[in-house]
Amino acid sequence: MKKNNKKLTLFILPALLFYSVFTLAPAIGGFWYSLTNWNGLNKNYDFIGLKNYAAILKDTDFINSITFTLKFVLIMVVLQNIISLALAIAIESRNRSKTLFRTLVFMPNMISMIIGGFMWMFIFTKALPYIAQQLNNAALMDISWIGDPFFSFIAIIIVSLWGGIGYLTIIYLAALQGVDRTLKEAASIDGANAWQVFRNVVIPSIMPAITIGVFVTLNNSFKVFDVVYSLTGGGPGRSTQVIAMNIFAEAYSLNNRYGYASAKSMVLFAIIFVITIVQLKLMRKKEIDG
Amino acid sequence: MKTKKMTGWNLLVLLMLILYSIFSLSPILLAILNSGKTQGEILTNILSFPQNFKFDNYLIAFEKINFLRSFLNTMVVVIVGCTGIVLLSAIAGYKLARVKSKLSGFYYSLFVLSMLIPFHSIMITLVKIANVTDLQGKTLGLGIIYIGLGVPMAIFLYTGFIKSIPPELDEAARIDGCGDLRLFFKIIFPQLKPITATIIITNALWMWNDFLLPLLILPNSKTYTILLSTNMLFGQYGNNDWPAILSVLIMAMLPAIVFYLILQKNILKGISEGALKQ
Numbered sequence: 001m002k003k004n005n006k007k008l009t010l011f012i013l014p015a016l017l018f019y020s021v022f023t024l025a026p027a028i029g030g031f032w033y034s035l036t037n038w039n040g041l042n043k044n045y046d047f048i049g050l051k052n053y054a055a056i057l058k059d060t061d062f063i064n065s066i067t068f069t070l071k072f073v074l075i076m077v078v079l080q081n082i083i084s085l086a087l088a089i090a091i092e093s094r095n096r097s098k099t100l101f102r103t104l105v106f107m108p109n110m111i112s113m114i115i116g117g118f119m120w121m122f123i124f125t126k127a128l129p130y131i132a133q134q135l136n137n138a139a140l141m142d143i144s145w146i147g148d149p150f151f152s153f154i155a156i157i158i159v160s161l162w163g164g165i166g167y168l169t170i171i172y173l174a175a176l177q178g179v180d181r182t183l184k185e186a187a188s189i190d191g192a193n194a195w196q197v198f199r200n201v202v203i204p205s206i207m208p209a210i211t212i213g214v215f216v217t218l219n220n221s222f223k224v225f226d227v228v229y230s231l232t233g234g235g236p237g238r239s240t241q242v243i244a245m246n247i248f249a250e251a252y253s254l255n256n257r258y259g260y261a262s263a264k265s266m267v268l269f270a271i272i273f274v275i276t277i278v279q280l281k282l283m284r285k286k287e288i289d290g
Numbered sequence: 291m292k293t294k295k296m297t298g299w300n301l302l303v304l305l306m307l308i309l310y311s312i313f314s315l316s317p318i319l320l321a322i323l324n325s326g327k328t329q330g331e332i333l334t335n336i337l338s339f340p341q342n343f344k345f346d347n348y349l350i351a352f353e354k355i356n357f358l359r360s361f362l363n364t365m366v367v368v369i370v371g372c373t374g375i376v377l378l379s380a381i382a383g384y385k386l387a388r389v390k391s392k393l394s395g396f397y398y399s400l401f402v403l404s405m406l407i408p409f410h411s412i413m414i415t416l417v418k419i420a421n422v423t424d425l426q427g428k429t430l431g432l433g434i435i436y437i438g439l440g441v442p443m444a445i446f447l448y449t450g451f452i453k454s455i456p457p458e459l460d461e462a463a464r465i466d467g468c469g470d471l472r473l474f475f476k477i478i479f480p481q482l483k484p485i486t487a488t489i490i491i492t493n494a495l496w497m498w499n500d501f502l503l504p505l506l507i508l509p510n511s512k513t514y515t516i517l518l519s520t521n522m523l524f525g526q527y528g529n530n531d532w533p534a535i536l537s538v539l540i541m542a543m544l545p546a547i548v549f550y551l552i553l554q555k556n557i558l559k560g561i562s563e564g565a566l567k568q
Contacts, residue, residue, distance in 0.1 A: 005393045007470060011385035012397055015378040015441045019401065021423070022416060022438025027407050029415030087310060090303045097307075103554060104311040107318070110550045110557075111543045112499035114517050118524055118539055119317035122532060127320055130336045162314065167561065174562035212565055223408050226501050230524075244410050251414050252506070258414050265411040272408055 034263035040256035052263035061238055062264060065246040066271070068153075072242065073221040075157055076164070081213050084165050088172035089198075102173065106166035113163050117230025120159045121146070124231075149239035152232045156240060159227050164220065168213050175209030176202070211283040218279060222272045243268050318543075325536035332532050344533070351537035355519035356511075361545070363429045364515040367504070368497045370433025372490050375440040379489070380482060382441070383448025384474050388457060398449065401442045409439075409502065417506050425507070429515075432507045436497055444489045447564065451485040452478065488560035491553065498546060516542050 034052055038045035056062055091101045108116060124145035132140035145155045179202055187197045203210075225244040228234060234241035234249070241249070247268065251261035324332050326343035351357075386398050416435070417426070425431025455478070463473045504515050511522065520542045527535055550557060 004389045005391055008385045008389045008391070008394055008397070011470075012382040015382040015401075015445060016397070018374070018378060018434075018438035019404075019441050020438075021419065022435050023404050023407070023412060023442070024400075026412035026415035026419060027404065029418070030411050030413075033415060087307070090307050093300075093303060094307070097304075101307050101311060102558070103551075104314050106558065107547070107550070108314055110495070110546045111318075112501060112517055112546075114499075114501045114521060115539050115543050116317065118520070118535065119321050122324070122536065123317060123320060126332065126532065127336050162317070166314075167565075170558050170562050171565050216565065223410065225410075229501070230521075244408075247410050247413075248502070262411075262414055265408070265414070269406075269408055269411040273406055276406065 030262045030265055033259050034266045036259045038259040038262075040251075040258045045259065048259075052260050053267075055260065056263060056267060061241070062243075062246055064238065065241045065243050066267075068240065069222060069224070069243045072153075072156065072160075072224065073218060076160060076221040077214055077217045079157070080161055080164050080168060080217050081210070083161065084168035084213065085172050085210075087165065087169045088176055091169070091173060092176045102170070105169050108163050109166035111163070113159070113226035114230045116163050117159060117227050120155070120162070121231060124155055146232055147236055149236060152236065152240045156227055156231055159231060160221070160224065163227065164217070168216065171209055171213055171216075172206065175206040179205045207283075207287045211280065211287060214279060214283065215276060218276055219272065222268070222275075243271075318540075321536045321539055325533060325540050327533055329531065329533055347533045347537040348541065351534055351541060354534065355516070355523050355538050355542070356514075357516075357519075357541060359512070360514050360516045360519040363508075363513055364498060364517075366429040367433045367436065367515060368494050370430060371436035371440060371497050372493050374434070374437035375444050375493055376486055376489060378437065379441050379444035379448050380479060380486070381474060383445050383452055384478055386445065386449045387452035388460070398445075401445045404442050405446070413502070413506065416503075420507055427508060427510055427513060429508065429513050432504060433497075435503070435507065436493075439503075440493050440496075444493070447485055447489060448482065451482060455481055487556055488564055491557050491560045492564055495546070495557075516545075 035047055035049060036045045037048050037051075087105055091098055091105070094101060128143070128145065129141065132143070143151055145151045183201050183205070184197055187201050192200065223244055224242050225248070228240055228242050228245055232240045234245045243264075247261050247264045250257055250264060320336070323339065324336060325347055326345070327340040328344065331340060382397075382401075386394055420426040420431060420435060423431075425434055459477055460473060463477050468476065499517070501517050501521070504518055505521075508514060508518060511519070514522065520538055523538055524535060
C-alpha cells in the first residue's frame, strides 16, 4: 500500500506541479491579495482585512455590473436551453438533412466570440441600418444597436445565443438519441398525443442532459467577457459592463488596484459557486424524483 | 387527414431549421460577401454580390495582421499546451484510476474541485507568477501556463476512462517484467486513443479561441496570436475600413472552420461525450 502511494505521487507529480503553480497558487494568491491594498505599481502593500469587501458593498458600478450580469444570465439560461432543445428535436426528426442542419447550427461555436462580435458589429452598425433604410421603416432606422443601453443588451443576447446554441444543441441531440424508442411507442399506443409523450417520456429521460445544459449556461454566462469586449466594450457608458469586464477594468485598464480587483473576483467566484451548487442539488433531486 | 397534418407540421419544422441556419450563417456570409468590395460599395449596397471580388483585400489583410507569424505563434501555444496536457494528465490519470487509497482520493478531489474556479479569480496572480517565472511575453510560456490550467479537466476524463479498462491487462504485463512507466506507454496509452482525441480537440479549440489570457501574457505584437492581431487591427481601423477588417475576420476564422469541416464527426462526438460525463 505504502509503495503504491509512493508510485502514485511520482506519477501525478508532473501534473501536480503545473497545476499548483498555474491554478492552485493563483487561486490562493487571489484570495490573499483580496485582503490587501496591493496596487501593482507599488511593490509594498499592507494587509487590510476585509476593507476591500466593505468597499465593494458601496461600489455602485460593481453592483450595477452584478445586476446586469444576473439579467443576462437569466435570459440566457432560459432562451439558450429552450431554443437548443427545440432545434435538437427538429434536427432529430429529419432524415437526410440531419447532418447538414447539425453542421450549420454548430458552426458558430467554432468561431471565437471576439471574431463573432466583430462580424456582428458589421451587421448591427452597417447591414441592419442599411436594410431599415431600404425598407424605409422609421422605427427600425431609429434603433441604435450599439449606442443605446437597451438595444446593446439585446445585441449582446443575440450574439451570445448565436455563439452558444450550437454547443447545447449537440448535447441535447446526444441525449435524445438515448431515449428509449419502445417507451415512446408504448405511450403512443396507450393513446398519448405527441405533447404528452414529450412531457412524460422524453423530458424525464433527458433530464440529466438538461441539468448539464443549465449548468453550462449558468457557468459560462456569469463569466461572459469576449462578446461584450468585442461588441460594446461595456458601453455606452458602463451600461453593459458585465462582472468580468468590471474586474478586468479595475485591474488593467482603468487603474491597477489589484487587491481590490481580487476581492471582486472572489465575489464572482462565490456567486458562481453558490448558484451552480444550488442548481445541481435541485436538479439532480428532480432527476431522481422524475 | 392525419398524414396531411403531419406534412404541415413537417414543413413548419423544416422552415424553422432553415431560418435558424440562415441566422447561424448570416454573419459569416455577409462578411465574405463584403470582404471583396470597396468601402464605397459597402455603403451603397451591402446585400448584393461585389461587382468584381477584390482579392487584393485579402492580400493586404494577410500582411496587415502578419498572418503567417500570428498563425505560427498560435500553433506553438496550442501544440505545447496540448502535448503537455495529454502526457501529464494521462500518466496521472492512470495511477489515480488504479491505486485505491485515501491519498489517491485526496489528489483526485484536489484536481477536480478547482474546475469551478472562474479564470478571473486567478487571473491577476497568474500574470504575476508568469512575470516571476519569466514566462511573460513568450508564446512558449503561454503554452506552459495552459498546461497548468488544462490538466484538471483532462485528468478527470482520463481517470474515468482508464477505470473502464480491466486491470487484468496490467497484471499480465507486470508478470512479463514490464516496469510501471513502460507498462503505461506500451499497454495503457495506446488504448486511450478515443479519449485522447476528445481531449486534444476540446483543448486545442479552447486555446485557439481564448482571448483574455493571451491578451494579458503577450503584450508584444511579435508574439501576437491570430486573435490578438485581429483585435489590434480592429482597434486601429475601427469602423472605417470594413473591407480590410472583414477580410481579416474571414482569414482569422478560416483555420477553425477548416478544422471543423474535416474533423466534424470527432469534434461533435468529443463535445457531447466530454459534457455528458460531468
